[in-house]
Each structure stands twice: as structure tokens, then as C-alpha cells.
Amino acid sequence: MTAPQPLSAPLSEFVAGxxxxxxxxxxxxxxxxxxxxxxxxxLAASGLGEGCRAFIDLAMEQGGRPTCTVxxxxxxxxxxxxxxxxxxxxxxxxxxxxxxxxxxxxxxQSIPAALAIAEALGPATGRDLISAIAVGCEVAVRMGLAxxxxxxxxxxxxxxxxxxxxxxxxxxxLLHLGARQTRDALSLTLCQATCSGEIKxxxxxxxxxxxxxFGARAAVTSALLAxxxxxGFDLPLEGQAGFFAMFARGAYEPSAILRDLGRSFEIxxxxxxxxxxxxxxxxxxxxxxxxxxxxxxxxxDVQRIELHGGRILRMLDEPLATKRHPATxxxxxxSLPFVCASALIHGRVTIDSFSAAALQAxxxxxxxxxxSLVVDQDLPENSIGTKIVIxxxxxxxxxxxxxxxxxxxRNPMTEDASIGKFMDCARYAANPTDESLARRISEIVLRLxxxxxVGSQLMPLLRGG
Numbered sequence: 001m002t003a004p005q006p007l008s009a010p011l012s013e014f015v016a017g018x019x020x021x022x023x024x025x026x027x028x029x030x031x032x033x034x035x036x037x038x039x040x041x042x043l044a045a046s047g048l049g050e051g052c053r054a055f056i057d058l059a060m061e062q063g064g065r066p067t068c069t070v071x072x073x074x075x076x077x078x079x080x081x082x083x084x085x086x087x088x089x090x091x092x093x094x095x096x097x098x099x100x101x102x103x104x105x106x107x108x109q110s111i112p113a114a115l116a117i118a119e120a121l122g123p124a125t126g127r128d129l130i131s132a133i134a135v136g137c138e139v140a141v142r143m144g145l146a147x148x149x150x151x152x153x154x155x156x157x158x159x160x161x162x163x164x165x166x167x168x169x170x171x172x173x174l175l176h177l178g179a180r181q182t183r184d185a186l187s188l189t190l191c192q193a194t195c196s197g198e199i200k201x202x203x204x205x206x207x208x209x210x211x212x213x214f215g216a217r218a219a220v221t222s223a224l225l226a227x228x229x230x231x232g233f234d235l236p237l238e239g240q241a242g243f244f245a246m247f248a249r250g251a252y253e254p255s256a257i258l259r260d261l262g263r264s265f266e267i268x269x270x271x272x273x274x275x276x277x278x279x280x281x282x283x284x285x286x287x288x289x290x291x292x293x294x295x296x297x298x299x300x301d302v303q304r305i306e307l308h309g310g311r312i313l314r315m316l317d318e319p320l321a322t323k324r325h326p327a328t329x330x331x332x333x334x335s336l337p338f339v340c341a342s343a344l345i346h347g348r349v350t351i352d353s354f355s356a357a358a359l360q361a362x363x364x365x366x367x368x369x370x371x372s373l374v375v376d377q378d379l380p381e382n383s384i385g386t387k388i389v390i391x392x393x394x395x396x397x398x399x400x401x402x403x404x405x406x407x408x409x410r411n412p413m414t415e416d417a418s419i420g421k422f423m424d425c426a427r428y429a430a431n432p433t434d435e436s437l438a439r440r441i442s443e444i445v446l447r448l449x450x451x452x453x454v455g456s457q458l459m460p461l462l463r464g465g
Contacts, residue, residue, distance in 0.1 A: 004238040005254040011142075011237065012182040014261050015135045015169045020127035020449070023134055027265040028449065031133040033418055034097050036445040037272055038111040039071065039462060040422035041096045042089040043429040044351060046072030046464075049092030050329055051206035055213055056085045067120040072429030072464045079120035080220050083167075086112035087216025092209040093351065094333040095276035095425070099137075099269060100408055102144035103279070103312065103382055104159050107270070109167035109216040110136030116220055117174040119455040124174055126451030132170040134267055140166025141266035142257045143243070149251035150381075156247055157195040157211075164193035164215030165243070171223035187232020188222035189215075190243055200315055203322045209330040271407040272418055275349045277333040280316050280384045282405035283309070284336055287388030288343040291398050299345050299363060303391045305371045307336060310383035317373040324368040329354040341367035344390075351428060415446075431464030 020028070045052055056070055059081035066075075068082030071089055090096055090108040098105055114132045118124035140162045151158040168189040172182040193215055199207050226232070237243045237257075244252040275285050284307050291297060307313070316336040317323055326332035332354050333339070341364045342353045352358065379385075385403040392398075404410040413421075419442050426433035426441075433441070441461050444451070451457050 004235070007238040007254055007257055008183050008186065008234070008236050008242075009179065010258060010261065011139060012186065013179040015139065015173055015182045016177060016179040018131055018135050018173070018262060020131045022262065023131065024265065026268050027134055028130055030267045030270060031130045032446050032448050033272065033415070034107050034137070034267065034270060035111060035129070035133060035448065036418060036422050036442055037097050038090065038107055039441065039445065040425035041093045042071040042086060042112075043433060043462070043464060044095070044425035045089035045092035046070070046430040047428045047432070048351065049089055049209060051210045052088045052092050055088040055210060059085050068116050069119060069459045069462050071462050072431055072433070074431065074463055074465070079116045079224075080217050082116040082119070083113045083220040084213050084217040086115065088210040088213035090212045090216070092330070093276050094209075094278055094330065095273055095351075097270045097272050098279040099141050099144070099266065100271050100279065100384060101269060102141055102162075103384075104140060104144050104162055105212070106137045106140035106163055106166050107133065108212045109160070109163040109219060110140070110170040112212075112216045113167040113219040114170040114174055115454070115459065117171050117223070119459045121175065122455040123453040124455065126448035126454060128174055129454050130448060132173040134265055135173050136166040136170030137267040137270070138166075138265055139169040142261070143237070146244070146252045146254065146256040147248050148253055149248040151247050152197055154247065154249065155197045157197045157199045160195045160211045160215050161193050161247065163212060164189050164218055167216055167219030168222050171219050172226065175223050175227050177223065177227060181226045183236065184230060184232035185222040185226035187236040188225055188230065189218055190233070190236045192218035192222065203331045204327050206328060206330060208334065269409050271409065272413045274406045274413055274417070274421070275339075276351050276354065277339050277349060278316060280313055281333075281336055281339045282407065283384055283386035283402040284340050284388055285343045285349050286405050287386060287400040287402045288340055288390070289347055291388065291390055291400055292344060292347055295398050297344065297390060297392070297398070299367055301392045301394060302344060302367065302370060303393050305340055305344070305367075306374060306389040306391070307340070307371070308374045308376055308387040308389070309385065310379040311375055311377070311381045312384065313373055313386070314375060324371070325365055326359060329359065332359055335368075336373060337368035337371035338364065340371045341365070351424070426464070429464040433464040437461065437464070
């Protein structure tokens with residue numbers, strides 16, 4: 001039997017050896033923008049996120065050394081609990097950044113894990129944190145790019161599983177683990193990271209919102225145990241029972257992990273979200289908003305809205321009855337009919353579009369019945385580009401094709417727009433963050449490389465109030 005091409009060792013060496021000085025300017029800039037974005041959406045989730053409070057209450061009841069901040073709250077909890085709580089917040093608004101090429105949210109676990117380590121076990125400099133975020137994103141995305149089989153076909157839900165390995169890399173980097181210890185940490189995460197694909201078929205569940213709590217905590221646990229000498233596997237990724245054998249039946253391409261490793265960084269290809277819903281809905285939102293602005297299109301005149309896109313969009317349209325009348329905010333954020341109806345009626349999709357009242361708005365639910373999806377089998381399976389067709393009762397027809405929705409590296413949000421998003425999100429925190437404090441946080445994060453100690457200079461500000 002031919003030995004597999006080494007992956008675990010070179011990837012661990014990359015994580016352990018990457019320094020701030022090795023990062024291109026664009027990578028540094030994107031790491032800071034991703035951090036600001038993650039803090040903002042987590043602050044909003046502390047006040048609005050479905051299911052999140054239970055994670056925080058559990059952490060508080062279990063006690064331990066209160067060393068770390070929970071975003072938007074006065075509570076302080078132990079290091080693993082902080083990753084657990086803030087991991088639950090990270091995706092709860094479905095507003096955090098995304099990697100369109102792999103359909104991942106690679107920073108949703110890396111940033112909570114890294115900040116917990118930085119605060120509890122620092123001092124960690126801003127440059128240390130930037131490096132950790134960059135390598136964490138790199139590991140998660142490259143593992144996703146290497147897949148040549150769909151994990152979903154075998155019953156898994158890929159985003160939180162892959163993100164857990166990125167978070168482990170970020171935590172290991174902040175703990176200054178060597179390459180062998182980093183490989184141990186990845187091995188320990190292999191023993192913990194999981195998420196069932198059943199998450200897609202239970203619309204009343206909030207698991208889709210809080211899923212990243214488990215991987216963020218696992219990452220911190222793995223890195224801390226590796227630092228204490230717990231040994232893992234020699235080949236946690238490429239071994240005969242390693243990650244790719246377990247989750248993809250051995251169907252992977254090693255070159256996707258190794259090619260230009262340390263020279264190009266996938267965080268440069270991250271999309272920042274302009275709307276608080278699944279990234280797969282964004283092309284449709286953009287198209288409807290633009291067509292509405294150009295042609296007026298009162299909701300009373302719309303006969304049907306037809307969307308044409310790739311097979312991945314099915315999960316945002318099925319089962320159709322549920323998607324047309326979602327029961328929870330997180331399910332509404334994964335509903336093409338609901339978000340398209342909101343965009344048509346209001347000309348925008350905001351955090352308030354998913355309030356309890358908004359979920360029951362009669363006009364939104366009426367228009368949602370008029371939205372349908374046509375799957376184009378010729379498109380790549382993971383394509384999130386969408387053609388929008390709106391037919392009116394007057395017999396007119398309006399079309400727009402959106403290949404790269406706003407936020408994509410080819411159609412990026414401006415830095416001012418990112419700051420505006422952060423400022424808006426901060427208002428919804430459990431401890432509402434006023435405009436002055438929110439602006440101060442954004443200024444600090446966007447000059448993160450100047451911080452000597454993230455734990456004392458940034459984290460106290462994230463409690464809000």
C-alpha cells in the first residue's frame with residue numbers, strides 16, 4: 001500500500017512557524033476586518049441569539065476561574081467556557097464572514113478560541129492574534145478545498161467540523177506550540193469534532209445557530225492538553241483512519257493543502273456579509289433590492305419571483321412549506337422565500353427582519369408563497385450566484401444575474417461599511433454598546449498590531465455597557 005503524501009506534519013509546521021512578519025499586508029488587513037466583524041455579530045447575538053443564553057447560564061453554573069469575557073455581558077468565565085459561550089454567539093445571527101469557495105465560516109470558531117486563549121493565558125500581542133486568525137482560517141479553508149467528496153453525502157455537516165481544526169490551529173499558535181504539539185492538538189480535535197447533517201432537516205431546532213460552540217471549546221481543550229504533553233496521532237489528517245478517511249472516504253487532493261502554503265492566504269478570499277442571513281441567499285437579496293430600486297415593484301404587483309441557481313441552494317428552499325413560513329429566526333435566515341419577500345417589501349434585509357413579529361408579518365408570508373427556485377444542473381454544485389426573475393401582474397418581466405454578491409472579494413464591502421455594520425450590531429448587545437465605545441473598539445481592532453496585550457487592552461471593552 002502506497003504511503004499517503006505527508007500533510008499533518010507540513011501543515012503543523014506552517015501553523016507553528018508562521019509569524020506576523022510572514023504575512024502579506026492584505027492578509028493582515030483582512031484578519032483585522034474579520035476580527036471586527038466577528039466581535040460585532042457576537043455582540044448582537046448576546047442580546048438576540050436564539051439558544052445562546054443557555055450556554056452562558058451553563059458555564060456560569062459550572063463555575064471555575066473567571067478569567068475570560070463573554071461578549072456583551074458582565075459575566076466572566078473560565079477559558080474553555082469562554083470559547084464555548086462566544087462560539088455559541090459566533091454564528092447565531094448568521095451574519096459572520098464566509099468563504100464562498102468552500103461555503104465555510106472558518107473564523108466562527110477560530111476567533112472565540114483565540115480570544116479566550118489570549119485573555120486567559122497571555123499576554124498576547126495584537127500581532128500574535130493576527131497571526132493566529134490568519135493560520136486558523138488557512139487550515140480550515142485548505143482542508144475544505146482539499147475535499148473531493150461531499151461530507152454531506154455521508155451524513156456530516158461540514159462547516160462546524162472543518163472550522164474546529166482551524167480553531168485548533170489558532171489556539172495552538174497563540175500558545176506557541178511547536179509543530180509536534182500542534183499535530184497532537186489536531187489529533188485531539190479529530191476525537192471531538194462532529195456535527196450531524198440532520199441539522200438541515202429539523203427546522204424548529206436552534207442547533208444551526210449555536211453549532212460553533214462545541215468546536216470552539218474542543219479547539220481550546222485540544223491545544224491546552226497538547227501543551228501539557230498529551231500525545232496524539234502521527235497522521236491525524238492523511239492517516240488510514242484520519243480526517244479524510246473518516247469524513248470523505250479518502251477522497252481528497254493533497255496539493256490543495258500544500259500548494260503555496262505560507263505564501264498565499266485564504267483569508268484574503270473571505271467575504272464579509274452585508275445582510276444577516278445565509279450567504280447562499282445574498283445574490284437573491286442583492287438582485288431583488290437592485291431590481292426594486294430600478295423598477296419600483298410594489299409587492300401588490302408581483303406575480304412571482306423565480307430564482308435560478310446551483311444545487312447548493314436547495315437547502316435554502318426545501319422543504320418548501322417550512323421555508324415559506326419559517327418557525328425560528330435561524331431557519332428564516334436559511335430561507336430563500338422569506339428573505340426574498342423581506343427584500344422586496346422593504347428594500348433591505350436587516351437584523352430586525354428576523355424578529356418574532358417579522359416572522360409572522362402577513363405580507364412577508366404572502367410574498368414568500370410566490371418565490372420558487374429552479375436548479376440549474378449545469379452550474380457547479382456549490383455556486384451561490386443566482387439569476388433573479390420577477391414577473392409582475394401587469395405582464396412585465398425583470399431579470400438580473402448576480403454572480404458575485406456584495407461582500408465577495410470581487411465585489412467587496414468598503415471598510416466604512418464594515419465599521420457601520422459593527423456599530424449597528426453593537427447596539428443589540430445584552431449590555432448595549434453605545435456609539436462612543438463601539439467606535440473606540442473599531443479603532444483599536446483596526447490598529448490591532450499596536451496592542452501589547454489583547455487581554456487587558458481589548459477584551460474588557462467587549463463586555464459592553
